[in-house]
Amino acid sequence: MRKMAHLFPGQGIQKVGMGKYFSRTVENLLMAEDPKLLEVAWVGPQEELNKTINAQPAITLMQVSLAEDLDKPDLAVGHSLGEYAALWEAGVWDLQSLYKVVKARGYYMQELCPDGWLIALRDRESADFVVNAFKGRVFYSNINSQRQVLVGGIIEDLPAVEATLKEERIAYKRIQGNKPFHTPYLEKASKAFYEFLLTVEGKDPAFDVYLNIADDVVTDYGEIVKLLAESLAKPVDWTRTVAFLESKNFDMLVEINLDPLLAKLTGQKVVLVHELATL
Known part of the structure; x- marks a missing residue:
């Protein structure tokens, strides 16, 4: 069988x-x-x-x-x-x-769960950068593959996180939903x-x-x-x-x-x- x-x-x-x-x-x-x-x-x-x-x-x-x-x-x-x-x-x-x-x-x-967000990044290096840059505020949520890693946080931190990603020219995508699940x-x-x-x-x-x-x-x-x-x-x-x-x-x-x-x-x-x- x-x-x-x-x-x-x-x-x-x-x-x-x-x-x-x-x-x-x-x-x-x-x-x-x-x-x-x-x-x-x-x-x-x-x-x-x-x-x-x-x-x-x-x-x-x-x-x-x-x-x-x-x-x-x-x-x-x-x-x-x-x-x-x-x-x-x-x-x-x-x-x-x-x-x-x-x-x-x-x-x-x-x-x-507080209102928040999830962002998909293209690699672990980018995710590590964001998590370390906002230590204690942004956390790993899903490691789906080596090419898709999700991080999440609460809504008040989102503007600063997005600004940092844009400044560092790190590609990202907002994920459907408004909760930082698995954090x-x-x-x-x-x-x-x-x-x-x-x-x-x-x-x-x-x-x-x-x-x-x-x-x-x-x-x-x-x-x-x-x-x-x-x-x-x-x-x-x-x-x-x-x-x-x-x-x-x-x-x-x-x-x-x-x-x-x-x-x-x-x-x-x-x-x-x-x-x-x-x-």
Whole structure:
């Protein structure tokens, strides 16, 4: 049998109309728990869907819909939010518990984080420069590849940061959203989310799930809960996940998504879930 890993992307892939990819099971859940989210996923508006409290459960439930009939992989990984669908696939939570977890995660990240920004830079050297120039104010958020590094901070520092980047002729791009996710500015959200997770019943994973913050497979539910909460306030280093995947010599990597995203950041051959039927 082929050795396979499933890859689940994170926030940012939400778009109006994604509701048509929801399975009947997911639709039934939302009709009972959150009919407004079901409507927003179908018809928008996009601004409402982009809100973290809506985007996170919508993305996760779409991933559940795409993965629920697949054979279980040998390993599941996720980029930030994607780790929650990976854990669901491994049997850590049932669908209703998963929905409650990602809804709460979205709420705490949206409400308990100051307004801010994320900027994408082209290399680690540029990111190091900005973080050091604004030490204690600007932090790493995502290291997606050697060519895409995100840093973030609070809104009042943005004019000075942009002025410095322009003065140093460092190319950058503002990222959609107004929160400095995966930085120490989410410490309050992290603590609140941990207290919430302690109330949610879960199981140890039925197969391997790699958590980026741990830089390894984690098998104990109590440890998973602790790490998930901590990860809100710490950067995501996707390059570590890529290195882990490379070390395990998988025969196939499958991205659980409608369009390639992690495939572009992984540096290995990755197929989309809908392509499996043709292989």
